[in-house]
Amino acid sequence: MNQADQAALFALPLFAHLPVAALERLADGGFVHSEPPEAVLFLEGESARFLHVILSGRVSLFGSIGDIAASGGLPHREAIVEIFSAGDVIIAPAVLLDLPYLMSARVIETARIAFLPADAIRDLMREHADFARQAAMMLARHWRLLARQLKDQKLRSAPQRLARYLITLANGTQGEGQGVDVELTLDRRTLASWLGMSPENLSRSIAQLAEVGVHFRGRKVSIASVARLHAYCQEDDLR
Amino acid sequence: MNQADQAALFALPLFAHLPVAALERLADGGFVHSEPPEAVLFLEGESARFLHVILSGRVSLFGSIGDIAASGGLPHREAIVEIFSAGDVIIAPAVLLDLPYLMSARVIETARIAFLPADAIRDLMREHADFARQAAMMLARHWRLLARQLKDQKLRSAPQRLARYLITLANGTQGEGQGVDVELTLDRRTLASWLGMSPENLSRSIAQLAEVGVHFRGRKVSIASVARLHAYCQEDDLR
DNA sequence: TTTGCGGCTTGACGGAGGTCAAATATTAGT
DNA sequence: ACTAATATTTGACCTCCGTCAAGCCGCAAA
Known part of the structure; x- marks a missing residue:
């Protein structure tokens, strides 16, 4: 992980107040990769191995019904649930709870993405109070985004x-x-x-x-x- | 706030690991009230003065379109977004972020509800790491509930x-x-x-x-x- | 300019689901 | 049990929206 990427990553509110040692450990354990449009970061049902942080570009979270990558069949519908861009983190809930993804993620605009190991993130939650606080605030904002969408969708x-x-x-x-x-x-x-x-x-x-x-x-x-x-x-x- | 209510409240994961002093302060600042069906806890747009914890009964979170309690007019549609029951906390995001409610809440089954002052909750976030952690985990679970609903709704x-x-x-x-x-x-x-x-x-x-x-x-x-x-x-x- | 391709719009059609009203089933009250 | 009040189901109808199929526009390569 290069200097510029580290700097961008650690400027985010989520990481801003962590001690240098913790940041270095995180940088060592993780990596940054650039992904072209259509690249799939993960599929629904997979376990969350990384916390993905978007440094640039955009990624869509989508749910799908039918076969998806399976039998090569076509009758497969999907719907975008959320769109994330630079500075956003996906998907904290699956990582924190260590549960399988509920949805899949696909790059919609060439994106530079930091892959941070899920267990390292769970360690941060345990060891650094400020990280937990920032995570809670972030999750609260994300909950409101979905709540707003759901309300609109229903009425x-x-x-x-x-x-x-x-x-x-x-x-x-x-x-x-x-x-x-x-x-x-x-x-x-x-x-x-x-x-x-x-x-x-x-x-x-x-x-x-x-x-x-x-x-x-x-x-x-x-x-x-x-x-x-x-x-x-x-x-x-x-x- | 009586003994039984306090015991039930502080047995919840969110409060379980707080020091006794913090719990006592919380119990002093808050109160418990029983609410009949149809009682409205708060309306969309109001600022979040309390964190509501449901000790028994059930409460619906609903969005509405049109006039609501306003001009007494009838053409008013609403849609339930989430239903909470004993042990659930509503609505942490509005309280933590200190932002107006996105939705309204109404009792659907006689409920015993603890009203904890919002600023006391925000203090807990600041001062007690474990509270922040538990809040984050709770918010993560809630995000997944909404995400699942949204996916179903869209496809x-x-x-x-x-x-x-x-x-x-x-x-x-x-x-x-x-x-x-x-x-x-x-x-x-x-x-x-x-x-x-x-x-x-x-x-x-x-x-x-x-x-x-x-x-x-x-x-x-x-x-x-x-x-x-x-x-x-x-x-x-x-x- | 022409050709081709992909994204967007338009039209035609059908079906899922909303609304209104009436019928029926449930519950509560006396 | 009988009645009233309420909740749920059923039917008729209509509209929003999804689907399929052209048509259109812009852009890139030839």
Whole structure:
């Protein structure tokens, strides 16, 4: 593991307050590898041998139904549950609990990934209080991300879920009074999967949102009024 | 807070290894209250003033869309995201991060609940390593519960989600070769909401599962073969 | 420019599941 | 047991969304 990778890794909140000795041991035990798009980090059901830390690029966590890598068969559906990028850690729950992965992970954008041995991580939990605290805070944030998604999935329509996604993107930018422009960072297929709909239905949802002042041109999106979008997400009878 | 309540509370893994002094302080700062069905513990958007620990009974976490307690209007839909029972803690993420609740909580079965002040909990995180560790483990388990639900929600049909629920129930019992009998602990309306479907559709899903050897009589369910149910959940083209 | 390819959109169609209303089963009260 | 109130099921209907099949656009190689 080279200097730059170590520096990036240990600057993360999760590791920031560990003593140097612990960091060195971690760096020795682990390694960093660059993975191309489509590379599979692990499959559902495997045991968690490493904690993966993303230094750059992006990785999707996805669940699948049917055969997957098995009999080479095709009738295999999958759905993206979460997308992780630089600074994110996957998947702490499986590593901490030493349980098999519930989902699989695949690189969606060339990623530089640190592989830290699972038992070393469990040792850190045991020996360093601050690591445990940071892990808890991180897990708490991740729980909220899933909770939010689950809520949307259970009670909002496809266009509403898209609208919610746009709102979170817009919150990242500084509001300019009314209108906001945001840029999508995912291709349609990936976004559709993450939002829990087919790509075709995402297209229709995009068309639908024109009625509430949202216009798409490629990956650029102009939102006439975030407040209007927000109201749209609260509507019960979907038009 | 009486002796029995304290004993039950401090027997939980989360508190088990705390020094007596810390426990006493916690017991002094908090209180226990019994809440009837329908009682609302908190609403989405409120700040987390307490960590709630369920000593008995059950509580649902639900998201809502539309007005809720507002203008007394009716067009208000809600969906249960998680159900907690004795020994569970709600909602650690909001308390630890000191952020507003993402969802609301309502008692679904008369519950005895300990209210522990949020800042006392955050103090424990800071001062007691073991508490932080236990919190992290708990959050990891909770993350997996939501991840599993989200996966099911995104890629399985309503009857398949019901089947998955039955499988988890069946896993709690000792397998008797093939057939297993389980008992539902939720009324249809609540179960339907948790599974992300309408009560009517739950009824139809129940009827549907007769085809794979599952028979319902009131709250009693007989499963001819868990393996058969499992296979049913993997099917892509539903039916 | 042409060809080809992949990503995205559009149209047509069907099915899963939501909604409303009525029927039936359960429970509670008297 | 009888009635009222509530919970669950069933039926009819309709809509959202998934699927399949073209069509379209942009981009890269030739």
